[in-house]
Amino acid sequence: MLGEAAEGWRRADLDVGLRGLGRAVQAVAAVLLMVDPRDLGLVSQVRSPHNQSPTVYLYEAVPGGVGLSERLFERHDELMAGAAELIAGCGCESGCPACTGPRLEPDVDAKALALRLLRALVADSCPAGAAPGAAA
Numbered sequence: 072m073l074g075e076a077a078e079g080w081r082r083a084d085l086d087v088g089l090r091g092l093g094r095a096v097q098a099v100a101a102v103l104l105m106v107d108p109r110d111l112g113l114v115s116q117v118r119s120p121h122n123q124s125p126t127v128y129l130y131e132a133v134p135g136g137v138g139l140s141e142r143l144f145e146r147h148d149e150l151m152a153g154a155a156e157l158i159a160g161c162g163c164e165s166g167c168p169a170c171t172g173p174r175l176e177p178d179v180d181a182k183a184l185a186l187r188l189l190r191a192l193v194a195d196s197c198p199a200g201a202a203p204g205a206a207a
């Protein structure tokens with residue numbers, strides 16, 4: 072859950088930023104855990120029905136899980152830093168399938184939005200992205 076990090080955002084920007092952030096976090100998580108990215112499910116919601124806040128859910132695709140979420144939760148800071156590095160270090164202009172995922176809105180700078188969101192999150196050091204036990 073992003074809480075204050077997402078305050079003052081336009082809904083459309085937040086949606087793009089959340090999805091871009093989620094994709095990068097998913098890619099980095101797969102590397103950290105040495106699993107296939109498809110083993111990790113991803114859902115981003117501008118307003119989650121669970122906490123009424125912008126939220127990125129990263130969950131284990133295997134029913135019941137095999138402990139990946141716990142391992143990710145422990146490496147939360149590394150995960151967030153890795154995601155920021157992935158996006159910032161990508162050679163694209165404003166988001167691509169390798170960093171923020173396929174572009175759905177060609178005129179929107181998904182890269183800048185996701186990075187802005189990530190930096191706000193790191194500054195807040197508010198846990199997000201890897202919630203242990205989060206289910207589909």
Ligand SMILES: [Zn+2]
Pocket residue numbers: 161162163164166167168169170171
């Ligand atoms: Zn890119």
